[in-house]
Amino acid sequence: MLDEIPGLRVRRFAPLADYTRFGIGGPADVLVETGSESAMTEALRALRAAGAPYAVIGGGTNLIVADAGFRGTVLRYTSEQIAVEGGTLRADAGAVLDTVVNFAISRGLAGIETLAGIPGSLGGAVHGNAGAYGHAIAERIRTVRFIDGGEVRTIGREGCGFTYRDSVFKRRGEWIVLAAEFDLTPANPDELSRTAADIVETRNRKFPPTMKCAGSIFKNLLLAELAPCVAAQVPESKVREGKVAAAFFLEQAGAKGRSRGAIRVTDYHANLIYNDGGGTAADLVALIAELKERVRARFGLELEEEVQYLG
Numbered sequence: 268m269l270d271e272i273p274g275l276r277v278r279r280f281a282p283l284a285d286y287t288r289f290g291i292g293g294p295a296d297v298l299v300e301t302g303s304e305s306a307m308t309e310a311l312r313a314l315r316a317a318g319a320p321y322a323v324i325g326g327g328t329n330l331i332v333a334d335a336g337f338r339g340t341v342l343r344y345t346s347e348q349i350a351v352e353g354g355t356l357r358a359d360a361g362a363v364l365d366t367v368v369n370f371a372i373s374r375g376l377a378g379i380e381t382l383a384g385i386p387g388s389l390g391g392a393v394h395g396n397a398g399a400y401g402h403a404i405a406e407r408i409r410t411v412r413f414i415d416g417g418e419v420r421t422i423g424r425e426g427c428g429f430t431y432r433d434s435v436f437k438r439r440g441e442w443i444v445l446a447a448e449f450d451l452t453p454a455n456p457d458e459l460s461r462t463a464a465d466i467v468e469t470r471n472r473k474f475p476p477t478m479k480c481a482g483s484i485f486k487n488l489l490l491a492e493l494a495p496c497v498a499a500q501v502p503e504s505k506v507r508e509g510k511v512a513a514a515f516f517l518e519q520a521g522a523k524g525r526s527r528g529a530i531r532v533t534d535y536h537a538n539l540i541y542n543d544g545g546g547t548a549a550d551l552v553a554l555i556a557e558l559k560e561r562v563r564a565r566f567g568l569e570l571e572e573e574v575q576y577l578g
């Protein structure tokens with residue numbers, strides 16, 4: 268059915284390991300890529316009408332794909348146009364987030380420079396409300412254009428239900444982000460470039476650009492939501508903007524340096540797991556389960572994955 272829709276690149280038994288930064292994952296039955304909004308909408312309608320399972324991916328930088336792959340269709344929206352008019356920047360979901368950030372900087376527009384160096388696509392960043400250094404992409408979003416399953420719609424920021432690493436798009440997994448508009452503020456491009464360069468330098472020390480990983484595996488925790496007996500064990504110096512890093516609990520629970528096969532927790536950051544080469548999703552999932560169990564046993568606390576599973 269998908270082969271009959273013009274504008275789609277359809278591939279069968281596509282190895283998803285090639286589409287994830289972990290370099291892990293078996294094949295998708297079908298991989299569909301397109302930069303056409305109408306072709307993506309038609310594909311989605313056809314899949315839904317047939318009751319066929321599907322999933323959406325972007326840059327694969329926050330994904331754990333099962334060793335067996337995905338029995339269904341994986342969709343990738345690849346349009347990557349970026350345009351600016353006044354203080355409004357519009358970018359398509361397939362654009363690399365870092366390219367969007369650099370585009371804004373080069374036009375002297377402030378507001379998203381702290382997102383510099385976060386890997387992945389704009390669509391993935393909107394889906395997970397990506398952020399760093401006390402800021403998140405939601406702050407400057409004016410509208411998001413998406414397919415709600417059958418129709419293309421545009422909603423304002425309030426409708427996106429953004430919270431920490433969460434959005435309505437994450438809660439409604441069948442929606443596909445197509446584009447976003449940002450309200451940005453005029454600023455000196457050189458100053459913005461310096462801010463971004465400092466951030467990227469710091470990030471590259473923590474996440475070497477060739478490291479096969481997904482950034483932080485677990486979400487940080489809101490101090491206000493911790494049980495009083497757990498909160499009492501958190502030194503004040505470990506609380507930033509009301510949050511406690513998951514790494515704090517993981518480190519106390521002995522996570523650093525733990526491994527399963529070729530999957531390892533780094534010895535300098537307890538919330539960073541990487542594939543040292545030839546690792547499997549089975550080992551990755553087992554190591555994540557072990558870390559959760561360690562934190563549960565030590566603190567009675569349930570860590571929640573930031574990373575997303577497919578298959």
Ligand SMILES: Cc1cc2nc3c(=O)[nH]c(=O)nc-3n(C[C@H](O)[C@H](O)[C@H](O)COP(=O)(O)OP(=O)(O)OC[C@H]3O[C@@H](n4cnc5c(N)ncnc54)[C@H](O)[C@@H]3O)c2cc1C
Nearest residue numbers: 325326327328329387388390391392397398444474481482
């Ligand atoms: C080294 C490293 C450092 C990182 N640092 C940070 C950080 O500082 N802050 C942070 O927030 N994240 C960080 N991450 C995680 C990751 O970069 C973000 O989550 C990113 O926004 C994911 O984008 P992606 O395109 O790769 O999404 P993918 O990994 O492909 O997908 C992630 C989720 O988004 C969904 N998705 C993707 N595209 C779309 C779309 N068009 N429409 C609807 N849903 C979509 C997928 O279904 C999936 O559930 C880091 C990752 C790495 C590897």
